[in-house]
Amino acid sequence: MMDYEVNSSSNERNCCSCNSCMEDDRTREEMIMKIKEYDFSIIELGLYLDTHPNDEKALCLHKEYCKKAKELKDKYQKIYGPLTIYYPCNKWRWLEQPWPWERGNF
Amino acid sequence: MWTYNKVLEYPIKIKNRNPQLAKFIISQYGGPDGELAASLRYLSQRFGMPDQKAKAILNDIGTEELAHLEMVGTIVHQLTDGASPEELKQAGLGAYYTDHGWGVYPQAAAGYPFTAAVLAVKGDPIADLQEDLAAEQKARATYEKLIDLCADDPDVIDPLKFLREREVVHFQRFGEALRGVQDKIATPKFYMNSMNNMNCMNNTFNNISNECNNDNNCSNN
Numbered sequence: 044m045m046d047y048e049v050n051s052s053s054n055e056r057n058c059c060s061c062n063s064c065m066e067d068d069r070t071r072e073e074m075i076m077k078i079k080e081y082d083f084s085i086i087e088l089g090l091y092l093d094t095h096p097n098d099e100k101a102l103c104l105h106k107e108y109c110k111k112a113k114e115l116k117d118k119y120q121k122i123y124g125p126l127t128i129y130y131p132c133n134k135w136r137w138l139e140q141p142w143p144w145e146r147g148n149f
Numbered sequence: 150m151w152t153y154n155k156v157l158e159y160p161i162k163i164k165n166r167n168p169q170l171a172k173f174i175i176s177q178y179g180g181p182d183g184e185l186a187a188s189l190r191y192l193s194q195r196f197g198m199p200d201q202k203a204k205a206i207l208n209d210i211g212t213e214e215l216a217h218l219e220m221v222g223t224i225v226h227q228l229t230d231g232a233s234p235e236e237l238k239q240a241g242l243g244a245y246y247t248d249h250g251w252g253v254y255p256q257a258a259a260g261y262p263f264t265a266a267v268l269a270v271k272g273d274p275i276a277d278l279q280e281d282l283a284a285e286q287k288a289r290a291t292y293e294k295l296i297d298l299c300a301d302d303p304d305v306i307d308p309l310k311f312l313r314e315r316e317v318v319h320f321q322r323f324g325e326a327l328r329g330v331q332d333k334i335a336t337p338k339f340y341m342n343s344m345n346n347m348n349c350m351n352n353t354f355n356n357i358s359n360e361c362n363n364d365n366n367c368s369n370n
Contacts, residue, residue: 075156076160078156079156079157079158079159079160082154082156082158083158083159086158086209086213087318089209090206090209090210090213090318090319090322091322093202093205093206093209093322093326094202094206094322094325094326094329095325096202125155126154126155126156127152127153127154127155128152128153129152137155140155142155143155143156143157143219143223144157144161144219144222144223144226144227146162146163146227146230
């Protein structure tokens, strides 16, 4: 009993002490919402930079959101399948998740 | 080249079917100030732009409009999905159902199909960017009218508000691109050269053409 408790708490600590495990615990909806937020920030900063290409702060933010979006999309696609056909899979998972226009999708 | 992303630009989750609203909102899919017209307008005009910023902004806004086209299509789909033919008929979509069933067809609210006659590609950066500014304002006004008509459903109003805000941002960016093109055209060098030529012409008429060989003398006249 004691052993089990010790093991379980240490497993828990190992699992939750890293950020990547926390990320994995997110539901699909939470992840897709975050992806939308990052993608929107990138689109908005992109348009702004088209007419203000020398704005250092916007350039820095664009770089940061691109990095965050890429990391989260890699994580999402590993679990839920591809967001674009440029993500390789061992089986064709493009058909698995509902399409964006379908009711109940995010 | 484009890559499809299997996500909407902004979330749409409409709980209650409402084919009456779909009948109006479809205008932003294939109507005169709709997203299809916007996207085709910008993506076609970009080929004739002389300025790097103008090319980029038309390319990137034209691309975002395709994402908006998908959003409007999604709203129409979710408002009509599962409706019976009788329900569609009650909503004034009997004729639509006859020709298009539950598909989303690019048409205006009044029923006429999408036409490229609603957009222009003049091949002139000033004329085209001025048209784009007007197009964004007309789309903004259309979304406001649609929001008025959808007052009872927050699920529909929320994405419409997002789309309305994007029109305002696009207007801003097109304005900046237009100013860039105008500044380029109105550079002092271009202006002074043509003025010098005009002064030289006047001087010639005044029989003091010799002075025109010297630019300083010419401009002091």
